[in-house]
Each structure stands twice: as structure tokens, then as C-alpha cells.
Amino acid sequence: MLPVQKNDRLDVHIHDLTHEGAGVARVDGYTLFVPNALPGETVEIVVTKTNKQYGFARLIDVKQASADRVEPPCPIFYQCGGCQLQHFSYDGQLRQKRDRVVDALKRLGQFDVPVHETIGMSEPWRYRNKAQVPFKDEGGRLVAGFYRPRSHDIVEMKECLIQDERNDVAVQVVRDVLAAHNVPAYDEKTGRGVIRHVMARYGYHSGELMIVLITKTTKIKGVNEIVADILKRLPDVTSIMQNVNPDKTNVILGSTNKLLYGHETIEDKIGGLTFTISPHSFFQVNPVQTEKLYGKALEYAQLTGTEQVVDAYCGIGTISLFLARKAAHVYGVEVVPEAIEDAKQNALVNEIDNVTYACGAAEDVLPQWKKDGINPDVIVVDPPRKGCAESFLETMVEMAPKRIVYVSCNVATQARDMRYLADRGYKLVEVTPVDMFPHTAHVETVAWMEKVK
Numbered sequence: 371m372l373p374v375q376k377n378d379r380l381d382v383h384i385h386d387l388t389h390e391g392a393g394v395a396r397v398d399g400y401t402l403f404v405p406n407a408l409p410g411e412t413v414e415i416v417v418t419k420t421n422k423q424y425g426f427a428r429l430i431d432v433k434q435a436s437a438d439r440v441e442p443p444c445p446i447f448y449q450c451g452g453c454q455l456q457h458f459s460y461d462g463q464l465r466q467k468r469d470r471v472v473d474a475l476k477r478l479g480q481f482d483v484p485v486h487e488t489i490g491m492s493e494p495w496r497y498r499n500k501a502q503v504p505f506k507d508e509g510g511r512l513v514a515g516f517y518r519p520r521s522h523d524i525v526e527m528k529e530c531l532i533q534d535e536r537n538d539v540a541v542q543v544v545r546d547v548l549a550a551h552n553v554p555a556y557d558e559k560t561g562r563g564v565i566r567h568v569m570a571r572y573g574y575h576s577g578e579l580m581i582v583l584i585t586k587t588t589k590i591k592g593v594n595e596i597v598a599d600i601l602k603r604l605p606d607v608t609s610i611m612q613n614v615n616p617d618k619t620n621v622i623l624g625s626t627n628k629l630l631y632g633h634e635t636i637e638d639k640i641g642g643l644t645f646t647i648s649p650h651s652f653f654q655v656n657p658v659q660t661e662k663l664y665g666k667a668l669e670y671a672q673l674t675g676t677e678q679v680v681d682a683y684c685g686i687g688t689i690s691l692f693l694a695r696k697a698a699h700v701y702g703v704e705v706v707p708e709a710i711e712d713a714k715q716n717a718l719v720n721e722i723d724n725v726t727y728a729c730g731a732a733e734d735v736l737p738q739w740k741k742d743g744i745n746p747d748v749i750v751v752d753p754p755r756k757g758c759a760e761s762f763l764e765t766m767v768e769m770a771p772k773r774i775v776y777v778s779c780n781v782a783t784q785a786r787d788m789r790y791l792a793d794r795g796y797k798l799v800e801v802t803p804v805d806m807f808p809h810t811a812h813v814e815t816v817a818w819m820e821k822v823k
């Protein structure tokens with residue numbers, strides 16, 4: 371028998387926040403997750419779901435509010451799954467993100483090392499350079515929106531306060547134009563319809579704007595008129611692409627791109643370097659914080675100009691080019707072919723010739739490089755959420771660089787991977803969290819590890 375049942379109403383104390391931004395309460399040793407509740411608060415809840423180990427509850431009333439509770443400025447904050455922390459003061463968010471990093475390092479990596487204050491934004495709104503917005507049909511009306519938390523139910527969105535205004539406007543204009551041309555929304559359940567998502571990507575420094583229409587079908591009826599209408603209303607657009615994704619899948623982009631107008635890429639700048647970006651390529655979404663993140667990675671790499679450096683999971687080669695200006699040679703590896711093409715192009719555009727790029731899985735390419743006699747002094751890694759493959763870590767240890775800089779968007783897998791390295795001769799020196807995604811529960815970290823003599 372559990373201490374609480376579904377539909378129970380009770381008052382609880384919130385003592386923590388999960389990595390997804392939900393409040394954590396304990397009732398007779400049983401854990402309840404309460405979205406929208408903050409640490410230190412006493413809240414009235416109703417239990418919505420119970421599992422053996424833990425359950426979920428909905429916030430009904432805040433009985434004693436945290437000093438960090440603020441009014442969320444976005445009108446759909448409580449429905450939309452995009453942000454989780456708009457009800458939390460920004461200072462509070464930064465503190466809490468640091469606490470979470472300290473806790474994960476300790477719990478999952480047995481590390482007790484200096485963790486700096488989270489590097490935050492002075493203006494933490496309107497920071498995103500990329501919008502990816504799903505579409506639906508609602509009673510014959512084409513609606514753009516975001517998913518509710520843990521669901522594919524779309525909440526209508528007219529503006530998104532963490533999105534650059536230009537992307538916001540672009541998405542609404544494209545919606546209007548598609549609606550005027552009676553382009554039907556894709557329906558996940560029936561597999562019918564045309565428009566799945568609209569992506570808008572804005573070059574923060576270049577001012578270039580790319581629009582990608584992600585469709586179920588290859589054909590869009592009236593596509594030439596649609597493109598002309600978009601351009602009439604958005605003269606800043608430099609690229610309109612169609613991406614076809616015919617599959618029943620949660621993955622947003624399909625494999626084929628078709629150019630409808632302008633260029634196949636847009637450009638942007640970070641730290642004085644120019645980058646070419648394709649629809650499929652990963653590019654950090656917060657340009658202001660990206661400079662701080664890469665700056666920290668570069669600081670931790672401590673290059674003097676003589677080093678051989680590996681940049682693993684290099685994307686379009688952003689960190690690689692930052693490093694290359696201060697190193698003898700940089701080797702970048704990335705699994706997405708379009709990204710590596712962009713990376714090569716970016717080296718050319720920036721006239722940087724001391725980089726070599728390879729396309730493939732880092733865990734396959736690194737052993738090859740080792741065989742080829744490449745001997746890095748420093749390895750920088752920036753893997754996706756699941757972290758590094760163990761075989762990759764193993765090769766890294768065999769290569770024995772004197773320093774490893776680990777950039778991560780998931781401190782849990784980072785702590786796990788760094789524990790592997792720490793058990794094999796690397797000391798974790800310090801960690802800096804960087805807030806790349808204000809008002810969401812995500813936190814990015816940069817860690818510095820040094821080979822023990």
C-alpha cells in the first residue's frame with residue numbers, strides 16, 4: 371500500500387527540483403514530482419499518477435511561496451512544454467543549476483571539486499536563433515504551436531519569449547501564407563496532410579534568415595506562389611528550403627532537402643569567425659552564451675600554439691576553429707555528413723588551414739587516428755546527451771593527452787564518463803556551468819581534466 375493514492379489532495383513541502391524542472395516532495399518516504407513547484411515551498415497538490423517507486427502530482431495552490439517565485443511573463447507558460455522555469459527568478463535558476471551540477475558530480479561521479487557560479491545572461495529573453503514549430507489542424511484552421519509537456523498535443527503559440535523576434539514573426543507569416551494556400555497540416559494519427567513543422571533559423575550577426583518547410587509529401591500544391599508570398603512579406607529571407615520527412619517518427623527532419631529559394635545555407639559569426647550552417651547541422655541556439663561557452667573551453671584547453679588537438683563531436687567545426695587559432699593542428703570528427711561538409715567550408719572561409727576533419731562516429735575514427743600515429747596533447751569532447759561511448763573513452767585514455775576538456779549538455783552522462791577517466795589517470799580540476807537555455811531546465815557544463823603525472 372502506497373502512502374498516497376491517485377486523486378488524494380494534500381499539502382507537501384518541496385525540497386528539490388529535478389533535472390526536468392519539477393519540484394520534488396516526499397510523503398512518508400515516497401517521492402512525488404510536482405511540476406511548477408519550487409524548492410522551499412509548501413504547496414497543495416492533487417496526486418495524478420502513482421508508480422511503485424514514485425508518483426506525479428498537480429499543483430493546486432501555493433500555500434507558502436519561495437522568495438524566488440515570480441509571475442511567468444509568457445501567457446501559455448503553464449500549458450507549453452518548451453520552458454519549465456519561468457516561475458523561478460533568473461538568479462534562482464542560475465543558483466539551482468549550479469546546485470544540480472554539484473549534486474550530479476557528487477552522486478554519479480563521486481567528485482568533490484570546485485564548481486563555479488553558472489555563467490548567466492544579462493538579458494535572458496529572446497535568445498534563441500532557431501525555432502522548430504509543429505503544425506496542426508484545429509477545426510479547419512492551421513495552427514502553429516508547441517507540445518504540452520510529455521505529449522504531442524499542440525498548444526497554439528503566437529509568440530515565444532525565448533525566441534528571437536525575427537523567427538517568431540517568420541513562423542507566424544509562414545503560417546498565414548500556408549493557411550491562405552490551404553496547405554493541410556500533417557496528422558500524426560492518420561499519417562495524412564502536408565506540413566509537419568516550420569523551422570526558422572536566424573544569423574544573429576549576419577542577419578540572414580532561413581526558413582525550412584518540413585513536409586510529409588514531396589509535393590506542396592502552389593509552392594511557387596507560396597514562396598513568392600513569403601518573400602513579399604519577409605524580404606529579409608535569404609533561404610527557403612523544403613525538407614521531406616515521409617516517416618511516422620518523432621525525428622523532425624527527414625533526409626532530403628530541396629532548395630526553394632536563395633541559398634542552401636545561412637551564415638553566422640561567433641568570436642570573429644564565420645560559420646556556414648545547413649538545415650541538418652547542429653549549431654548552438656544561443657549565440658550570446660555560445661561565445662562564453664567556447665571561451666571557457668578554450669581557456670581550459672590552455673593552448674600555447676604548439677599543441678596537437680582533437681575536437682570530438684565537432685558539429686560544423688565551431689570549437690575546432692576557435693582552438694585552431696591557438697594550436698599547431700586540430701583534428702575534428704563528427705557523424706553527420708552535412709555538418710562535416712559545413713566544417714570544411716568553414717575552415718576555408720576563415721582561411722584556417724591547420725584543421726583536418728573526418729566524418730564518422732568518434733568511437734570509430736579515434737582508434738584509426740591512433741593507428742595513424744596522431745598524438746594529441748589536448749582532447750576536447752562535446753557529445754550529445756547520451757555522452758561518449760565507452761570504447762571512445764578507452765581510446766582516449768590510451769592516447770594519453772595531457773588535458774581533456776569535456777563540454778556537456780547532460781551532467782549525468784558527463785559525471786559517468788569523467789568517473790571512467792578519473793579511474794584511469796585523469797584528475798577533474800574544476801567545472802563551470804553555462805546557462806545556454808534560460809527558463810528551461812537544461813544546463814551546459816565545461817569541465818577541465820588533467821593527466822596525473
Ligand code: SAH
Nearest residue numbers: 652683684685704705706731732752753754
Ligand atoms: N561541438 C559542436 C557540436 C556539439 S553537439 C558545437 O558546439 O556546435 C554534438 C554533436 O555530436 C552533433 O553535431 C552530433 O551530430 C554529433 N554526434 C553524435 N553522435 C556522434 C558520434 N558517435 N560520433 C561523432 N559525432 C557524433
